[in-house]
Amino acid sequence: MTNRKYAKIEKEVLKAPRFKAIPSVDNVKQYLAWLGHPEKSFKVIHVAGTNGKGSTCSFLESILREKGIRTGLFTSPHLVTMRERMQINREMVDEDAFVRAYEQVKKAQEESGFSPLTFFELVTVMAVLIFKEEKVEYAIMETGMGGRFDATNALSPEICVITAIGMDHMQYLGDTIEKIAEEKAGIMKTGVPCVMVDHDLAITNIMIKTAEEKNAQLCLLSEDSYKILKHEGKVIDFSLKSVYYINSLLSVCSKGTYQAENGAVAAVAAKILFPDIDDEIIKKGLFNAFWPGRMEEIEDGVVIDGAHNEPSIAAFMNSVRDDGFDGRRILVFAVAADKDYNAMAEELLKEGDFRAVILTRIPYERMEDPAVIRPVFEQYTDVPVYTEESMEKAYQMAMSMKTEDNVVYMAGSLYFIGSLKEYLAEASRNKQLEEADKNDELAETSQEQ
Template identity: 35%
Template sequence: MDAPRTPAEALAFLARLNPSGIKLGLERVREALEALGHPERLAPVLHVAGTNGKGSTCAFAATALQAAGHRVGLYTSPHLVRVNERIRVDGVDISDADFGQAILDVLERYPSALSEPMTYFEFGTVVALWHFARVGVDVVVLETGLGGRLDATTASPARVTAITPVSFDHMEYLGNTLASIAGEKAGILRPGVPCVVSRQAPEALEAIAARAHAVGAPLRLEGRDFELAVSSSGRLSFHGASWRLDDLSLSLRGPHQRQNAAVALACLELLDAGGIHVTPEAARRGLATARWPGRLEEVGARPTLVLDGAHNPAGVEVLLASLEALYPGRRPHCVFGVVADKDRGPMMRALFPRCASVQLTPLDTPRSLAPETYLEEARSLCPDVSAWPDLDAALAAARARAGEAGVVLCTGSLFLVGMVRARVARAPAPQGVS
């Protein structure tokens, strides 16, 4: 593969890497980071794994760290519209010029990436860590991509780790039981490094605890060591090892965000105790101002247009509880799209009976499942289901059915959320992977 010579050519090089390629293992990433002089060691890291909620947890923590006066690097995936969203410093996406230059820097120092290309996620992780070191961040917040034990982000040492709720997803890579999936997620644990753990199913918690015992990682467990409680008046308060915070407000919507906020606060407590200064007031501001698009996000009115990236059964259950809390008595008109390698059945069985109508749409990815292939299955779950040739037609049908007073919900895949956001915000067309 020819080496790119300009930032624009470098971005094109990244886009040509297989966006769906997955190679579990740390050897390639560690080799690249060594060639780069170990940029992953230049700033303390908060490393977050889990199945659902890890992105929101990272957003809460990163915003609070910034409010405390730190220069914060945030690396998350997937993106919704532009790949630049994955690499942020103080809440700002990396620019095309800086992104392209970082890719050129990495390829110059690690030319093996040209002859033996890494996966899209592996290479993006290395570029992110290089960029954070180059611009001199004070602290890095890393979200795992898949699993934990062999995830590219795990090549970076952590000061604090966290595991959000574990549920069934990516079973072809992580295993078919909650215990096996949780064991893979718990691969981010390090000797002596504290790990904050949200409430888990018993078998998941048992696997995490076993890994913690094996490596000597102290655990802080939700419900035992920290809690975000709701008073009878609806006010939120956090009780941790040292912090007591009352009258908290959350910028991210849905009851499930209380758990994500609790995990973030427990992580911030540990970071503060470890020398990365965070005041309770900065933590409070972080919870109140964090943004995480595509999660119960309202992007339109008359009818209300809601985007949510739920793409597994646990995510759908959380979505349904949130819809009932936010829009009581209003059955949504759903625009639904899914990729072929997802277990759509449990999602559909939970979601579709709760919808007034369902409009099936294809996605802008080769992984998209054609709507007509599961139309009859969908119709067995909701009386008003139609398959459409594209998103614009599906959206128009949902809006017509909803009327001005209704709710249109777009869900099933982050691909779909990115497609709708691009249309609503008149943003550039989605690129790379989401």
């Protein structure tokens, strides 16, 4: 049960400004210095990228925890509660710790007179304070957006990881892949090793140039570095062959084929960080890792995925096409208005073989009206395209269409996926309460008789 003070503080945190006119990490550094440099109490793994960085963080955290290391995990966005962003040994921080961290930052602002922190800067500093309080040994820190001016870039890492880079957040990071890559490369530090996914020559050249300038060891992981051996149900077996780590059989527990790449990146980063790490630790860490909202089967035949931009939609569809449900798929989709949903619709429908598409949204100002998206989707398919303003009704419509040999995919904005999980959890709680009430009534009736 959420306590009132936590609920109040969470609302206060959400009121913080989202962006500032001149991007910089200086304000975060000022606060950390004023607070006594809590970031120096633990070691950091810094992860940036457009897609896959959250999953890669989860794999890394799991490997480190398997090694017996006390971990902190900082990721974004959250799906249901803000405390998901800050985890200790894969458990959400408790409400009291969240409140204490906020009060420390608020006091620092009042006493120092520093400029207020943006929302992401605030939760970053709060996470650092909590990680110090919880005595974590390593913190895996995921960038919120970009890298160079991201709040997490105020920390000094032991290793940097850059996952797949694509076109996203162009209004903030730049309108070309090269500009976006330069922002991501901004997390590299002098003498600090960096593992990165090598998909695009233009991106790779920028990373090589930055690494040379920083005298940073750069490990490039191409698509040829790993090979999927088998994908059966929720388990993907793959081999890995890189300069730094070779393993003939690794496994991740996921329906998403794209997780093999994220697992490979995490395995290589762990091996560079801990050269003597046992293979079994890496294997167990990868297999036991879980990242919610990514090809997650929430109930039999219902899969959710937070594919929210063109590259992640492409990765999502690679997994969908392997599911064996051609012509028996139902898609429920919601997207933010600032995304290229024309390109996303084309990618979803050119080979998706869906039998129906349901477009919806959640009550969030950034979400696009499904009626606006509908004609865009209809130009790429002949199957029925429905619109439903209510996410709950969209889900119910999909379930009414579903049969035993169908699969429902619900994809798009992570805010949509989070709202859906919250709705289903609430529905499950209500069902349990109803069943408990019925059982109580039956028990009372039995006693009366």
